[in-house]
Amino acid sequence: MDVRTICLGILTRGDATGYEIKNLFQHDGYQHFVEASFGSIYPALNRLTEEGLVSVRAEAQEKRPDRKVYSITPAGRTAFIASLLKPLPEDRHRSPFVFAMLFSDLLPKSRVAALIDQYTTQAQAKLAQLNESNTQPKSAGEEFANGFGRAIYEAMLDFLKSQRPKFNAEPDAIAAE
Amino acid sequence: MDVRTICLGILTRGDATGYEIKNLFQHDGYQHFVEASFGSIYPALNRLTEEGLVSVRAEAQEKRPDRKVYSITPAGRTAFIASLLKPLPEDRHRSPFVFAMLFSDLLPKSRVAALIDQYTTQAQAKLAQLNESNTQPKSAGEEFANGFGRAIYEAMLDFLKSQRPKFNAEPDAIAAE
DNA sequence: GTTTGCATGTAAACGGTTACATGATTGG
DNA sequence: CCAATCATGTAACCGTTTACATGCAAAC
Numbered sequence: 332m333d334v335r336t337i338c339l340g341i342l343t344r345g346d347a348t349g350y351e352i353k354n355l356f357q358h359d360g361y362q363h364f365v366e367a368s369f370g371s372i373y374p375a376l377n378r379l380t381e382e383g384l385v386s387v388r389a390e391a392q393e394k395r396p397d398r399k400v401y402s403i404t405p406a407g408r409t410a411f412i413a414s415l416l417k418p419l420p421e422d423r424h425r426s427p428f429v430f431a432m433l434f435s436d437l438l439p440k441s442r443v444a445a446l447i448d449q450y451t452t453q454a455q456a457k458l459a460q461l462n463e464s465n466t467q468p469k470s471a472g473e474e475f476a477n478g479f480g481r482a483i484y485e486a487m488l489d490f491l492k493s494q495r496p497k498f499n500a501e502p503d504a505i506a507a508e
Numbered sequence: 509m510d511v512r513t514i515c516l517g518i519l520t521r522g523d524a525t526g527y528e529i530k531n532l533f534q535h536d537g538y539q540h541f542v543e544a545s546f547g548s549i550y551p552a553l554n555r556l557t558e559e560g561l562v563s564v565r566a567e568a569q570e571k572r573p574d575r576k577v578y579s580i581t582p583a584g585r586t587a588f589i590a591s592l593l594k595p596l597p598e599d600r601h602r603s604p605f606v607f608a609m610l611f612s613d614l615l616p617k618s619r620v621a622a623l624i625d626q627y628t629t630q631a632q633a634k635l636a637q638l639n640e641s642n643t644q645p646k647s648a649g650e651e652f653a654n655g656f657g658r659a660i661y662e663a664m665l666d667f668l669k670s671q672r673p674k675f676n677a678e679p680d681a682i683a684a685e
Numbered sequence: 686g687t688t689t690g691c692a693t694g695t696a697a698a699c700g701g702t703t704a705c706a707t708g709a710t711t712g713g
Numbered sequence: 714c715c716a717a718t719c720a721t722g723t724a725a726c727c728g729t730t731t732a733c734a735t736g737c738a739a740a741c
Contacts, residue, residue, distance in 0.1 A: 371730075
């Protein structure tokens, strides 16, 4: 999903500035499956404005740039829904971790063990984040995204735990004294 | 992981042409976590050759381009392993499907149901592929990658199955006759 | 006193995909 | 007869990231 569409989607939930959009999809279920940086968000919002899919109102501020608050227009809403009715691009899960594990036979056992342990810690942190956001009432969609994320991270962690012993770090040849 | 590194990795397992490299990581565990097209592989191999990380020998063929068989050099092997010892980039799972589901409240129920059903079918196909490749003896790494993939797809399928009823397609308002 | 948050934006660089060009052979 | 397999490569395009520019205020 491109940044344009992501911005449009977030704006269906309420008005926001570019800055807020960035933060919004670092929380609450968006986080694990989409991302984008300022360098792509601001140009995207400008283009969407030109095309009439969003509108802006500038709120003046002292001593920092004007807040530019974006709203989705009816045309924008239509375009957004249309984009979700077209065939979606496929998911892609790019995993440097799994790639590295494919070559575990070329690496010191200690490195492989560290790789697994790091990945485990990360997955635990992400899972914890998903469980945290149980406070606010969520839309059906957010609940789905949360559940989906949780299911995946839990499965990863189970698998990682089951495999970990195979790569047990005999502390790299210091043992024999 | 960039295409360069992926090529290097595959060549640690044996010599191959650019064409073969492409096909190799469409099989056996690589498939779900890395990908690249010819348009990036061929230039990558040329650059790796310039840098002395791989070597080429051309095998003449009648009536089609010479096969250029690439081998990894000792320098290439060292560089590859070094790249796996450095901190790895994080995984990124981009999911247009989950993104669309976040906005399920804006879509017709029939569309949401179709989305889930399509995604389920895809996941089943990928899982089947992983289970198929149980014939050849696998390296520890390939076994790990396979298991990891299986764990994820199974968890997804379970979750999808559990959620499916919530989006049951009352066939979009034709019901009342 | 340094980091974080607020707030926007541009330019260069990067990495990659898509489409194109070429063309014989084999299998359905 | 058409599609797929084999086989390499280039060029245009695309979307995105990274780094830069600017700068105050509040929190730690």
